[in-house]
Amino acid sequence: MSDLISTQDLTKRFDGLVAVNQVNFSLQEGQVAGIIGPNGSGKTTLFNLLSGFFPPSAGRITFCGKDITKIPPHKRVGMGMARTFQLVSVFDSLTVWENLVLSTIRFKRDQQSVQSFFFAPARKRIVVDDCLKSLELVGLEKKASARTSELSYGEKRMLEIAIGLSLKPRVLLLDEPLSGLSDHEIGGVLDLIHRVKKNFALVIIEHKISKIVSVVKKLSVMNEGKILCEGDPEQVLRDPAVRECYWGKEEENCST
Ligand SMILES: Nc1ncnc2c1ncn2[C@@H]1O[C@H](COP(=O)(O)OP(=O)(O)OP(=O)(O)O)[C@@H](O)[C@H]1O
Ligand SMILES: [Mg+2]
Known part of the structure; x- marks a missing residue:
């Protein structure tokens, strides 16, 4: 290999x-x-x-x-190549979903991703689907609209991993x-x-x-x-x- x-x-x-x-x-x-x-x-x-x-x-x-x-x-x-940090690194002031989507579109493979997220419905659907799937994988789907500051440390770590997963x-x-x-x-x-x-x-x-x-x-x-x-x-x-x-x-x- x-x-x-x-x-x-x-x-x-x-x-x-x-x-x-x-x-x-x-x-x-x-x-x-x-x-x-x-x-x-x-x-x-x-x-x-x-x-x-x-x-x-x-x-x-x-x-x-x-x-x-x-x-x-x-x-x-x-x-x-995705990574997580030794000290969890997510934005407390955003919701779980905002953290996930913003990080994902920021790092998606094509340079035009932010524009294409907002202006291309198909693109938006792919990103949303990827984010939803990763939230479900880490078990945070019910907390999507919660403010991140309300999560436990373990949940924040799961959110950080979810961001990594959504980047495929x-x-x-x-x-x-x-x-x-x-x-x-x-x-x-x-x-x-x-x-x-x-x-x-x-x-x-x-x-x-x-x-x-x-x-x-x-x-x-x-x-x-x-x-x-x-x-x-x-x-x-x-x-x-x-x-x-x-x-x-x-x-x-x-x-x-
Ligand atoms: N930005 C930096 N500037 C100066 N020294 C640094 C910097 N980052 C790491 N070091 C030093 O490099 C060495 C290795 O640090 P590193 O954080 O990689 O260790 P680690 O194996 O991850 O330790 P730990 O298990 O405590 O997390 C340490 O002596 C640390 O103080
Ligand atoms: Mg270390």
Whole structure:
């Protein structure tokens, strides 16, 4: 199977700190991959590089066979790369439906999408259908007209995921989708991941390793900006270097 995403010696420096250090990461079409690692090991920075939020200091990123290293974030979304944020990022002052539709038309693949949404009925119907489907998938369809500020944190996270789903991604990058959620809400997100994973590739950054180990087919462990170890999740978690770097420092985080 061909690589959907691959990075070559991807590096990000912040002054003296090398947050991502010569990372060679790859993801196949349809694959579900997990990234774990201690706090500050470079996981979110790697997502920021993949999604174009930061320019790399060195290295290359290929997506769908194209070099996207210098392509801006919105164009990467247009190519099929969607992401969520470690801290949920939705507009509290808008309704659930407004958040969804506005984000979706903003990022739809063709440049004319905002105009075509308002002036082309067929176009509008497609966007509305996609948004409705994703709201139903995450179970928020009854809250479509609620103000987003009224949602629980878990519901806001579901809304953020719904925005990603409505973009019909080829890959969805989820940055700690379970953090801050109750056990019940965690169950809901995991169930959703199981239901959608056949449709596109997923990369999940997560500290709650035990929750994602059965979902991911490949696990990468980051430490101090580098990929320390990667491969079959069970094998990776047995690796003595992984146990030392991760469990040594983060036992409480990892065990939940
Ligand atoms: N915009 C920035 N400017 C300066 N330093 C940054 C910036 N973003 C991240 N860093 C630093 O880069 C390193 C990696 O941070 P990053 O957020 O990628 O870690 P992480 O693995 O996601 O950690 P966590 O598990 O706590 O979310 C940290 O030392 C962090 O302080
Ligand atoms: Mg992070």
